[in-house]
Amino acid sequence: QISFGSIFLGKVPVHEEVHRCAGQIYGYKGCIRDFQVNHKELFIIDEALEGRDVENCDVPICDYHPCHNGGTCTSDEENWYCECPKLYTGKLCQFATCDENPCGNGATCFPKSRRDAVCLCPYGRSGILCSDAINITQPSFSGTDVFGYTSFLAYSTIPNITFYYEFRLKFQLANHHSALQDNLIFFTGQKGQGLNGDDFLELGLRNGRVVYSYNLGSGTATIISKPLDLTLNIHVIHLGRNLQKGWLKVDDQKNKTVTSPGRLVGLNVFSQFYLGGYREYTPELLPKGPRFKNGFQGCIFDVQVRTSLNKGFKSPGTPEGHPNSGRSVGQCKDSPCSLIKCRNGGKCIESGSTV
Numbered sequence: 001q002i003s004f005g006s007i008f009l010g011k012v013p014v015h016e017e018v019h020r021c022a023g024q025i026y027g028y029k030g031c032i033r034d035f036q037v038n039h040k041e042l043f044i045i046d047e048a049l050e051g052r053d054v055e056n057c058d059v060p061i062c063d064y065h066p067c068h069n070g071g072t073c074t075s076d077e078e079n080w081y082c083e084c085p086k087l088y089t090g091k092l093c094q095f096a097t098c099d100e101n102p103c104g105n106g107a108t109c110f111p112k113s114r115r116d117a118v119c120l121c122p123y124g125r126s127g128i129l130c131s132d133a134i135n136i137t138q139p140s141f142s143g144t145d146v147f148g149y150t151s152f153l154a155y156s157t158i159p160n161i162t163f164y165y166e167f168r169l170k171f172q173l174a175n176h177h178s179a180l181q182d183n184l185i186f187f188t189g190q191k192g193q194g195l196n197g198d199d200f201l202e203l204g205l206r207n208g209r210v211v212y213s214y215n216l217g218s219g220t221a222t223i224i225s226k227p228l229d230l231t232l233n234i235h236v237i238h239l240g241r242n243l244q245k246g247w248l249k250v251d252d253q254k255n256k257t258v259t260s261p262g263r264l265v266g267l268n269v270f271s272q273f274y275l276g277g278y279r280e281y282t283p284e285l286l287p288k289g290p291r292f293k294n295g296f297q298g299c300i301f302d303v304q305v306r307t308s309l310n311k312g313f314k315s316p317g318t319p320e321g322h323p324n325s326g327r328s329v330g331q332c333k334d335s336p337c338s339l340i341k342c343r344n345g346g347k348c349i350e351s352g353s354t355v
Contacts, residue, residue, distance in 0.1 A: 123326030150277025150295030218262020
């Protein structure tokens with residue numbers, strides 16, 4: 001039997017003897033979030049006996065230099081943005097500005113070439129210049145477009161999901177292989193920056209399986225379903241959480257459960273509820289858990305949530321069922337090209353963001 005002394009994180013105190021075979025010991029500079037010994041998690045702060053010169057890990061997002069093309073990053077405790085030079089636009093100043101913006105109804109314009117521009121249409125609009133109004137009853141998502149942006153819907157923050165929630169939804173996949181690879185279905189959570197923490201709730205698809213994850217602030221819990229039965233046209237998901245215990249049921253598969261690590265039992269999220277994708281340009285700026293590479297490809301409908309066993313299910317949004325905003329979302333089973341007649345022998349081709 002071997003007995004060990006104290007475990008030191010970051011540096012060994014000067015009064016402690018270090019075996020000469022250990023060599024030179026240098027102090028660590030950086031952040032340590034999770035610490036396990038023999039698969040047992042140790043709570044770095046709660047179980048520490050003593051320490052010195054330790055501060056809360058708070059790396060400002062601007063230290064990662066996210067802005068491109070000479071953009072200036074500005075941040076506070078809650079938000080950050082890039083101040084772009086005159087010739088550039090986009091969340092990260094990654095695109096050249098459209099000199100003459102042809103896009104209507106608040107659409108986002110991106111240059112496809114020196115002569116051509118592409119319009120990313122807001123929710124409820126379609127067409128080459130986003131001039132056509134469309135009625136959306138079952139939203140269709142196109143995934144991630146050629147510019148790196150996902151189609152999405154954003155709903156008001158779902159209240160009272162701290163200790164209990166249940167979600168029900170249905171989805172229909174687009175008819176191509178990439179719809180099953182690494183695709184976000186929904187997300188709500190903190191951004192993992194400043195004092196906001198890492199709490200989040202997410203659902204997505206990865207390698208043909210449904211992946212459900214949540215973080216209550218002391219570690220991520222994840223449930224992965226069996227492979228989807230692709231002979232089914234429509235898939236049904238029912239998931240929930242009560243304190244630390246979560247569960248997931250997909251189609252006719254057996255119910256699967258998980259218990260989140262650590263001691264925390266409440267989910268604290270303040271963001272909007274994002275369906276199909278996310279407003280941010282790059283997934284690297286999200287917390288570590290919800291980094292699906294692409295948005296959802298296909299249709300999502302009948303989304304309902306309840307925050308108590310004594311309450312009925314309701315659609316997200318305020319008023320109920322109404323999103324606050326969205327981008328590049330169409331009506332399920334309607335091709336954008338069916339709404340457009342090209343002239344002079346032109347052929348309509350869908351590009352993900354528009355046509």
